[in-house]
Amino acid sequence: MVGVPKSYNTKKDYENAVDYVCSTNSGKGELVRALKDLKENTTMLVLKKSSEGKAAEDQTAADYEEVENPACKKIKLGFTDAEIDALLARLGE
Numbered sequence: 001m002v003g004v005p006k007s008y009n010t011k012k013d014y015e016n017a018v019d020y021v022c023s024t025n026s027g028k029g030e031l032v033r034a035l036k037d038l039k040e041n042t043t044m045l046v047l048k049k050s051s052e053g054k055a056a057e058d059q060t061a062a063d064y065e066e067v068e069n070p071a072c073k074k075i076k077l078g079f080t081d082a083e084i085d086a087l088l089a090r091l092g093e
Helices: 011-024 028-040 073-077 081-090
Strands: 043-047 064-068
Touching: 011 028, 011 081, 028 073, 028 081
Parallel strands: none
Antiparallel strands: 043 064
16 A cells, blocks of 8 residues: 555554655545544444334434444454554654
């Protein structure tokens, strides 16, 4: 890979992009945004147990709760928050 990719498919893609940005100082904003998104977008909404019998048309936002998404990109790629913070620190964030 040369430069900052349009999409990141592996953990190594992020690491290579950080190396590239640190050496060229090009594409930093996009990469920082991608790393922050990776760290922050880890939850999903699920229906509360108390609302399971409610008809769909009667459900409101209060019937849902936020839980960690085991299929989020951060977990799939094997990142921890500390690893993402270390990459952001290398970028000066």
